[in-house]
Amino acid sequence: MHEELKDHGFAVIAVALDKNADDPRPWIEAARPTHPSLVDAQHTLADLYNIVNVPTILWIDERGRIVRPNDVAFGSDTFKHITGLSSSGHLGALRAWVKGEAPALSDEEVKRQQPLPTAADQQARAEFGLGQWLWAQGRQAAAERHFARGGELAPHDFTIRRGTMPMRGIDSMGPQFREMLQTWVGAGQPFYRPLPDTAGRPGAAS
Amino acid sequence: MSAFTIVDAERAVPVQAQVTGGRVLLDPVALKDGLGWEIHDGLLCNDSMCIPLADERALVRDGGVDLETLAGALDRPLAFDVAEGAAFLGSSARERSQALAARQAPDFSLPDLDGRLHTLREHRGKKILLVAWASW
Numbered sequence: 513m514h515e516e517l518k519d520h521g522f523a524v525i526a527v528a529l530d531k532n533a534d535d536p537r538p539w540i541e542a543a544r545p546t547h548p549s550l551v552d553a554q555h556t557l558a559d560l561y562n563i564v565n566v567p568t569i570l571w572i573d574e575r576g577r578i579v580r581p582n583d584v585a586f587g588s589d590t591f592k593h594i595t596g597l598s599s600s601g602h603l604g605a606l607r608a609w610v611k612g613e614a615p616a617l618s619d620e621e622v623k624r625q626q627p628l629p630t631a632a633d634q635q636a637r638a639e640f641g642l643g644q645w646l647w648a649q650g651r652q653a654a655a656e657r658h659f660a661r662g663g664e665l666a667p668h669d670f671t672i673r674r675g676t677m678p679m680r681g682i683d684s685m686g687p688q689f690r691e692m693l694q695t696w697v698g699a700g701q702p703f704y705r706p707l708p709d710t711a712g713r714p715g716a717a718s
Numbered sequence: 719m720s721a722f723t724i725v726d727a728e729r730a731v732p733v734q735a736q737v738t739g740g741r742v743l744l745d746p747v748a749l750k751d752g753l754g755w756e757i758h759d760g761l762l763c764n765d766s767m768c769i770p771l772a773d774e775r776a777l778v779r780d781g782g783v784d785l786e787t788l789a790g791a792l793d794r795p796l797a798f799d800v801a802e803g804a805a806f807l808g809s810s811a812r813e814r815s816q817a818l819a820a821r822q823a824p825d826f827s828l829p830d831l832d833g834r835l836h837t838l839r840e841h842r843g844k845k846i847l848l849v850a851w852a853s854w
Contacts, residue, residue: 513847520845521843521844521845522844522845522846522847523841523844523846523847524846524847524849525836525838525841525846525847525848525849526849527828527848527849527850527851528851528852528853529850529852530852530853530854533829533831533833535852535853535854536851536853537831538853539853540831541831548830548836549830549831550828550829550830550836551828551829551830551831552828552850554728556728556826556828557828557850558850559808559809559814560814560817560824560826561818561824561848561850562814562818563850566850566851566852567849567850567851568849568850569847569848569849569850570823570847570848571845571846571847571848572823572838572845572846572848573845573846574842574843574844575842576822576823576838576839576842577821577822577823578818578821578822578823581818587849606847609845610845619821622821623819623821626818626819626821628811628814628815628818628819629811629814629815629818630811631795631811633811634795634808634809634810634811634814635795635797635808637808637809638794638795638796638797638806638807639797639806641725641797641806641808642725642797642798642799642804642805642806643797645725645730645804645806646799646802646804651802654799654801654802657799658797658799661797671852674854675852675854677854678853678854684854685854
């Protein structure tokens with residue numbers, strides 16, 4: 513996608529919310545991306561953009577304005593059978609926007625869809641930040657307390673609840689994650705929150 | 719007084735503090751030297767701004783600056799761990815919300831696999847797809 517559109521004044525920036533560079537390295541080296549692929553152990557991006565799960569995508573225009581706030585999109589259909597989300601809806605819309613064939617969301621729509629962080633969300637991120645610092649100091653038991661507290665304060669924030677699992681020695685695809693997911697979805701809460709137009713676009717599963 | 723660490727904007731600042739009854743009282747000199755804040759005449763000031771204090775006596779007690787009250791005055795979340803002698807000053811929900819509501823994409827500076835820093839700003843003038851992902 514980046515190769516196809518780079519002559520249209522387009523860039524991709526990928527940011528891995530991982531505990532260190534070694535965790536995402538195999539994926540990045542296999543994909544050999546031509547765009548910047550960055551590592552964000554302290555979840556700086558999650559804090560700045562109120563990101564609560566991955567993957568999360570945003571579109572930013574030439575003037576540095578957010579023209580598609582936090583949305584869910586996959587680059588391929590590898591996980592479509594699990595997520596129910598097709599990649600083609602987003603890729604088609606992105607291609608049309610970059611080539612100037614279709615506008616991004618209107619200002620009003622961006623404003624309506626932009627999720628804003630609450631005090632509890634930011635308290636949870638501070639707990640994550642303390643936990644991450646303690647973990648980096650080798651103080652695992654203390655880190656665990658703050659990761660758990662962060663997850664309690666913001667149960668919808670899977671960058672904390674699931675994203676800390678590798679630091680806590682928990683398999684992030686294993687039984688503890690599946691149980692967390694089942695409880696969450698069982699309570700009627702969505703794990704992925706795509707914008708309504710993504711869900712409604714042709715090619716996207718309902 | 720004992721050694722305490724405050725992580726502020728990704729900097730770990732060592733300070734001297736007195737920990738009593740679950741409260742953390744910072745040495746006022748450490749507050750100024752480490753975090754850049756100083757209290758005088760009912761104001762909490764750094765190099766560029768002053769914040770009026772509703773109650774200076776709640777902030778300064780027993781010769782120390784109460785860390786939780788300080789975070790409250792700064793409108794920033796505070797996570798702290800008395801047993802570990804460490805605290806993390808987070809970012810204000812109000813400040814983050816105002817920035818996002820203004821729809822201007824916040825800039826960041828993050829390393830690639832080789833440790834080289836990249837910013838959002840250096841791509842200004844292009845349409846950007848920003849993707850947050852993870853190996854987990």
